[in-house]
Amino acid sequence: MSQKLITLSVCLFxxxxxxxxxxxxxxxxxxxxxxxxxxxxxxxxxxxxxxGKVVTVINAAALQANAGRTIAQILNEQAxxxxxxxxxxxxxxxxxxxxxxxxxxxxILIDGMxxxxxxxxxxxxxxxxxxxxxxxxxxxxxxxQSTLYGSDAIGGVINIxxxxxxxxxxxxxxxxxxxxxxxxxxQHSNAIGKLNYAVGFGNESATGFSSATDITxxxxxxxxxxxxxxxxxxxxxxxxxxxxxxxxxxxxxYNADIDYGxxxxxxxxxxxxxxxxxxxxxxxxxxxxxxxxxYQLSTQDRQYKNDSADRTYTIFENNQYTGxxxxxxxxxxxxxxxxxxxxxxxxxxxxxYHQTYVSISEYGPYNDNFKDTxxxxxxxxxxxxxxxxxxxxxxxxxxxxxxHDRYGNNQTFTxxxxxxxxxxxxxxxxxxxxxxxxxxxxxxxxxxxxxxxxFNTEIGMEYKTNPFYLRAVYYNRIIDNGIDYNYIDYxxxxxxxxxxxxxxxxxxxxxxxxxxxxxxxxxxxxQETNQNRATTTDTITYNYLxxxxxxxxxxxxxxxxxxxxxxxxxxxxxxxRYDVGGYAAEDVxxxxxxxxxAHIQYNYNKHVLLYADGQNLGNAVFQEINGYNAMGRRxxxxxxxx
Numbered sequence: 189m190s191q192k193l194i195t196l197s198v199c200l201f202x203x204x205x206x207x208x209x210x211x212x213x214x215x216x217x218x219x220x221x222x223x224x225x226x227x228x229x230x231x232x233x234x235x236x237x238x239x240g241k242v243v244t245v246i247n248a249a250a251l252q253a254n255a256g257r258t259i260a261q262i263l264n265e266q267a268x269x270x271x272x273x274x275x276x277x278x279x280x281x282x283x284x285x286x287x288x289x290x291x292x293x294x295x296i297l298i299d300g301m302x303x304x305x306x307x308x309x310x311x312x313x314x315x316x317x318x319x320x321x322x323x324x325x326x327x328x329x330x331x332x333q334s335t336l337y338g339s340d341a342i343g344g345v346i347n348i349x350x351x352x353x354x355x356x357x358x359x360x361x362x363x364x365x366x367x368x369x370x371x372x373x374x375q376h377s378n379a380i381g382k383l384n385y386a387v388g389f390g391n392e393s394a395t396g397f398s399s400a401t402d403i404t405x406x407x408x409x410x411x412x413x414x415x416x417x418x419x420x421x422x423x424x425x426x427x428x429x430x431x432x433x434x435x436x437x438x439x440x441x442y443n444a445d446i447d448y449g450x451x452x453x454x455x456x457x458x459x460x461x462x463x464x465x466x467x468x469x470x471x472x473x474x475x476x477x478x479x480x481x482x483y484q485l486s487t488q489d490r491q492y493k494n495d496s497a498d499r500t501y502t503i504f505e506n507n508q509y510t511g512x513x514x515x516x517x518x519x520x521x522x523x524x525x526x527x528x529x530x531x532x533x534x535x536x537x538x539x540x541y542h543q544t545y546v547s548i549s550e551y552g553p554y555n556d557n558f559k560d561t562x563x564x565x566x567x568x569x570x571x572x573x574x575x576x577x578x579x580x581x582x583x584x585x586x587x588x589x590x591x592h593d594r595y596g597n598n599q600t601f602t603x604x605x606x607x608x609x610x611x612x613x614x615x616x617x618x619x620x621x622x623x624x625x626x627x628x629x630x631x632x633x634x635x636x637x638x639x640x641x642x643f644n645t646e647i648g649m650e651y652k653t654n655p656f657y658l659r660a661v662y663y664n665r666i667i668d669n670g671i672d673y674n675y676i677d678y679x680x681x682x683x684x685x686x687x688x689x690x691x692x693x694x695x696x697x698x699x700x701x702x703x704x705x706x707x708x709x710x711x712x713x714x715q716e717t718n719q720n721r722a723t724t725t726d727t728i729t730y731n732y733l734x735x736x737x738x739x740x741x742x743x744x745x746x747x748x749x750x751x752x753x754x755x756x757x758x759x760x761x762x763x764x765r766y767d768v769g770g771y772a773a774e775d776v777x778x779x780x781x782x783x784x785x786a787h788i789q790y791n792y793n794k795h796v797l798l799y800a801d802g803q804n805l806g807n808a809v810f811q812e813i814n815g816y817n818a819m820g821r822r823x824x825x826x827x828x829x830x
Contacts, residue, residue, distance in 0.1 A: 450815020
């Protein structure tokens with residue numbers, strides 16, 4: 189363990205001892221977030237402390253306390269999560285690594301429905317397409333969740349729940365700060381009889397900084413700018429006391445200047461990305477009997493364009509991708525005995541994409557039209573939630589059967605028990621399998637690909653009293669048939685074997701009405717058998733996972749000066765990582781770093797809130813991705829009207 193990590197840990201526990209436990213906490217104590225109702229754990233509304241799964245909730249108050257940041261930056265501070273690219277130049281697509289799982293192995297949901305881009309290599313979803321002004325809350329569900337949620341849920345699930353208030357409300361938010369950043373958000377919600385709605389618009393721009401690292405010593409790399417426009421509309425109609433219909437549409441488009449590659453500048457290469465999500469949810473609920481039918485259509489359009497003036501060998505490039513996804517899911521849940529809740533459902537997924545490429549270089553023109561391609565899969569799933577009358581123990585048993593039009597069939601299962609030793613202490617465990625279906629891009633190279641398969645176990649404990657909450661979880665995951673690129677035949681293949689184990693510690697403590705303390709620590713050890721990245725001709729076992737730190741830790745102290753003024757300070761430590769050094773080159777080591785962040789809010793009156801947010805206040809110089817810059821000191825000031 190490094191000296192910086194030891195220092196941070198000492199500070200963590202020293203701060204813990206600094207504050208007394210003399211006063212009772214307020215009702216909004218962080219330890220009481222376990223009383224919040226969640227939906228992601230089992231697709232049913234239940235209190236967070238009523239499930240044996242590892243769930244973290246980032247509620248509206250926590251999102252407001254991070255105003256000025258992005259969703260990727262907020263997720264990057266959670267235990268078990270690391271998102272390289274979240275602190276890079278605006279417009280950088282962040283990767284999502286949950287519990288060491290590779291990019292594309294954490295399922296992103298928006299209002300309970302999966303999102304991804306069929307034209308991306310691993311069907312990843314770009315979090316730049318979800319602005320913070322759209323979000324009401326975020327639920328993070330860790331561990332393999334393929335039984336209820338299907339493909340990609342190997343590391344876990346992140347459910348982004350959008351705003352849908354039923355009270356009359358107008359609000360606006362404007363902020364400005366470093367790197368020429370400007371953000372404007374306007375929202376309105378209201379209720380008219382049985383109908384309620386929420387609509388909003390957002391705009392963001394930045395002049396940014398050079399994405400690529402300049403090692404030439406000339407310091408002439410240009411700044412890479414960013415512009416984002418988004419809007420959303422959510423409508424709910426209460427048909428009667430049992431039936432409800434929801435319709436929603438979200439659209440985001442952004443463009444960003446990008447550099448040609450690691451350590452390489454480009455003054456006129458552009459990246460455009462746009463997505464549109466349209467969905468319907470019909471829900472019936474009477475006591476514990478629930479039926480839900482949902483459908484979502486999503487479209488993606490991406491373009492890389494370079495009308496080059498500063499590169500001699502390429503005069504023009506235009507690479508366009510279009511993707512489309514259909515998702516439909518129906519499930520029914522009801523008690524089949526006094527203490528047994530049954531869930532049964534089916535879902536359907538369809539994805540397609542098309543690609544065109546045009547270039548003109550010193551070698552002449554080149555055109556390539558990738559043929560339209562698609563895939564679909566259907567699934568049946570079921571789960572039993574069993575608890576005893578005293579609610580001391582809970583057991584979840586579940587299974588899924590999946591049928592894919594290319595590779596055939598696969599199955600998953602979940603066994604998740606938990607037991608309350610006392611009113612303050614609970615033990616939990618799980619054994620489950622997960623899978624990732626090969627993407628359309630990967631199948632276009634190799635139609636014989638099989639799905640990745642994972643086996644996951646975890647054991648943990650939660651300790652909760654009025655002012656204090658502690659959670660400790662140990663997990664282990666083994667992946668077979670991992671999909672990766674083969675540099676010998678320039679195709680994708682099922683080859684990877686990956687083993688990961690780790691420990692997550694989370695602490696929330698509110699010793700009195702003014703002070704709130706939180707901390708987390710993640711230990712992640714990974715081992716991967718893969719094609720040798722330096723020689724590309726033999727097999728090697730790496731005792732690390734690319735871009736993922738073995739140790740990360742965070743600490744935060746929030747203080748309420750008075751009812752109008754509060755502030756928080758935080759530190760985040762990331763240990764050294766390895767990244768690709770280039771084609772047929774040894775991996776390179778990226779240095780560890782520590783970031784100091786702060787946030788302050790002042791309620792001028794009930795309609796006006798002022799805030800300031802600072803990240804990397806120590807101006808640490810670091811890299812998330814080899815060859816690319818990360819942000820220096822960043823300050824944002826903002827005004828919220830409501």
